[in-house]
Amino acid sequence: MKKTLFDKIWDAHVVESIPYGPDILYIDKHLIHEVTSPQAFNELKERDISVFRPDQIVATADHNTPTENQHLPVKDLLSRKQLKELTQNCEENNITLYGLGHPYNGIVHVMAPELGITQPGMTMVCGDSHTSTHGAFGTIAFGIGTSQVSQVFASQCVLVQKPKKLRVNVNGKPKKGVLPKDVILYIISKLGTNSGTGYFCEYAGNVFEEMSMEGRMTVCNMSIEMGARGGLIAPDETTFEYVKGKEFAPKGEEFESAKAYWETLKTDEDAEFDQEYSFDAEDIEPMITYGTNPGMGIKITGAIPMEGGKSDAKALAYMGFKPGESLLEKPINWIFIGSCTNSRIEDFRQAAAYIKGKQKAKNVNALIVPGSRQVAAQIEAEGLREVFENAGFTLRQPGCSACLAMNDDKIPTGEYCVSTSNRNFEGRQGQGSRTILASPLTAAATAVSGKLTDFTKHLN
Amino acid sequence: MEKFITLTDTAVPLEIENVDTDQIIPARFLKATDKAGFGENLFRDWRFDNNDEPHPEFVLNKPEYKGSILVAGDNFGCGSSREHAAWAIKAYGFKVVVSSYFADIFKGNALNNGLLPVQVSPKFLEQLFVEITKDTSIEIKVDLEAQKISIPKKNISESFEIDPYKKTCMLNGFDDIDFLVSKLDAIKEYEQKRSQNLQATTPL
Numbered sequence: 001m002k003k004t005l006f007d008k009i010w011d012a013h014v015v016e017s018i019p020y021g022p023d024i025l026y027i028d029k030h031l032i033h034e035v036t037s038p039q040a041f042n043e044l045k046e047r048d049i050s051v052f053r054p055d056q057i058v059a060t061a062d063h064n065t066p067t068e069n070q071h072l073p074v075k076d077l078l079s080r081k082q083l084k085e086l087t088q089n090c091e092e093n094n095i096t097l098y099g100l101g102h103p104y105n106g107i108v109h110v111m112a113p114e115l116g117i118t119q120p121g122m123t124m125v126c127g128d129s130h131t132s133t134h135g136a137f138g139t140i141a142f143g144i145g146t147s148q149v150s151q152v153f154a155s156q157c158v159l160v161q162k163p164k165k166l167r168v169n170v171n172g173k174p175k176k177g178v179l180p181k182d183v184i185l186y187i188i189s190k191l192g193t194n195s196g197t198g199y200f201c202e203y204a205g206n207v208f209e210e211m212s213m214e215g216r217m218t219v220c221n222m223s224i225e226m227g228a229r230g231g232l233i234a235p236d237e238t239t240f241e242y243v244k245g246k247e248f249a250p251k252g253e254e255f256e257s258a259k260a261y262w263e264t265l266k267t268d269e270d271a272e273f274d275q276e277y278s279f280d281a282e283d284i285e286p287m288i289t290y291g292t293n294p295g296m297g298i299k300i301t302g303a304i305p306m307e308g309g310k311s312d313a314k315a316l317a318y319m320g321f322k323p324g325e326s327l328l329e330k331p332i333n334w335i336f337i338g339s340c341t342n343s344r345i346e347d348f349r350q351a352a353a354y355i356k357g358k359q360k361a362k363n364v365n366a367l368i369v370p371g372s373r374q375v376a377a378q379i380e381a382e383g384l385r386e387v388f389e390n391a392g393f394t395l396r397q398p399g400c401s402a403c404l405a406m407n408d409d410k411i412p413t414g415e416y417c418v419s420t421s422n423r424n425f426e427g428r429q430g431q432g433s434r435t436i437l438a439s440p441l442t443a444a445a446t447a448v449s450g451k452l453t454d455f456t457k458h459l460n
Numbered sequence: 461m462e463k464f465i466t467l468t469d470t471a472v473p474l475e476i477e478n479v480d481t482d483q484i485i486p487a488r489f490l491k492a493t494d495k496a497g498f499g500e501n502l503f504r505d506w507r508f509d510n511n512d513e514p515h516p517e518f519v520l521n522k523p524e525y526k527g528s529i530l531v532a533g534d535n536f537g538c539g540s541s542r543e544h545a546a547w548a549i550k551a552y553g554f555k556v557v558v559s560s561y562f563a564d565i566f567k568g569n570a571l572n573n574g575l576l577p578v579q580v581s582p583k584f585l586e587q588l589f590v591e592i593t594k595d596t597s598i599e600i601k602v603d604l605e606a607q608k609i610s611i612p613k614k615n616i617s618e619s620f621e622i623d624p625y626k627k628t629c630m631l632n633g634f635d636d637i638d639f640l641v642s643k644l645d646a647i648k649e650y651e652q653k654r655s656q657n658l659q660a661t662t663p664l
Contacts, residue, residue, distance in 0.1 A: 015643070015646055015647050015650040016643065016646055018625055020623075020624045020625070021623060021624060021625030021626075022623065022625055024640070024643060024646075024647070026647065026650055026651075035490050035491075035542075036541070036542065036543070038493035038494070039493070039494060039495055039543075042493075042494065043637070047637065049637070049641060052644070052647075063487075063490075064490075064491060076491075078491035078492070079491055081491075081493065082491055082492075082493055085493050127541060127543075128540075128541055129539065129540050129541040129565060143541035143565055144541060144565070144568075145541055145542075145543035145546070145565060145568060145569035145572060146543040146544075146569075147543060147569065147572035147573065147635070147636070147637075148568070148572070148636075150637060151636050151637050151640050154637050154640055154641055155637075155640035155641060155643065155644060155647055156647065157640055157643070157647055159625075159636050159639070159640065160568075161623060163564075193478055193535060193538055194478075194534070194535040194538065194561055194563070197535070197561065197562075197563060197564055198564060224539075227535070227538060227563060227564070229564050229565070293478050293480070293538070309477060309478075310477050310533065310534075311476050311477040311478060311533065314476065404482075404487040404540075405487060405488065406487045406488060406490065406491070413510065423480075423482065423539060423540075425480045425482040425483065425539060426482070426483060426505065427482065427483075427486055427505050428482050428487075431486075431505060431510055432505075432510065
């Protein structure tokens, strides 16, 4: 039978299928962080169960960490306690932890790929919905709840119904200034926030084939924003080159034999999908969102639709926008470049290339938060720090930061923030904050002009 | 886990679509390391303003609406995987959430906590909203064994789907950890059989 990429990986990891029920799916790598793991460790303790495969778990601290003075004790008492529990739980259970200050510390979906922990053909889970990011490597990766975190601790498996299969094809030549973030925001704006529910999505077509690994991660990261449990892209030379030489990637002969297997990981011709959509790259322009879910997106030069969904009026009232309104020239006081969607070195290079020699507008607070210590070191090494600082941007230490505002990095009530993160939900970046999702280039251009600008006019 | 067999109660109508888990429980409340206390912060920013004063127009603050069934708009529970959302809904006192669509991760989290997600047709959902707002004391019956939701007084009902394995778990109060631990021998056997290329990454 013809198989999709997804089938090949899934089927290789099924320990047992329960008749009329879920599969017992074996998990190669389990990533954990401080926010969704403590209750799972407690569950194990209460039942007197030990962690089954601690070597296959990697922990980091990212969601609830400050982005300033990371060498000092964390000020917020609850955050400090949560971080301390993570350290204790990892020590007690022999789990590798890249805690605050460790050279490998970073956002879980940034640090695992850059260390070579993420590899093609694997199954990966994490108590975080953006685990879909790792699908960029041709990996089945998806977010789980805390009960499932404890199940993986106990058995290295999850019980899960095999999702249906969806393929999204984008072919053609993208316009200048269109970044991977625009591609995925465009797809979600066309398909809606629940179009992917019940599915795993494969992205195919020359647009994804020509993307860097960073770009593919941005795309797969936001699969969950259309409801898909995960997204994946067939591994190719770009993938192998990225993985090669990474700290925990196989080396020498082992790498070659792994690569030979990875090369088989592609959808067979004529394999069937339950649902398929195709888009032309030429139709995609730099995108922004105008509402309170990531499906409410328009091109930056477009207007808010006159007619929307049932709850759109509530969303527009929250955002302070009107149907039919164009958002160009809208004054913006905050920009955030960061999050597991767009905090990799390529994102900062793109932003810096635009910013270089320019100044941020006086009204703007511009926050740059690298995804990991390694990205931060690279920013330093490539001289990007000077570019950002000379332009008046604030460069912080790594973490999830203003994407979900668990720490002090919050956007004030009523203020607009052009953000490279993944969610524009009400209050996501702080109580009453109003988020406009966009690419790093759009965020950089907004910071410079102080308002939403059609920067494509200025590109050669 | 608490068993769920059948429930007849009044309902609270939350007529909003795409309710995300950030609304159900905002991220700033995720600093806890146990499962206690999430109920009081359920829908925190819809229930209260920045000075902790209740928003009188929000449905949970309307005294006429009570009961352990939450009836919500399409695509309920989208966004973050935080299980704290299911804990908060359960701790507040809801036992059933009805919607025309649930996000995958939320649905799984609810089932793992004895909170029953009941997916109905958009038409039936509309009927529920109409009947509940017309008569706030109207009772809704959810029968898991028969997989049926009804408004007995109006003689209308609809069947709902549930994974048979999950149904057995809910009816008996079983949870997945015990089941998976009982399968450890099969899991070890699987590990041994794996081809070399499918090995987990090199040891850390």
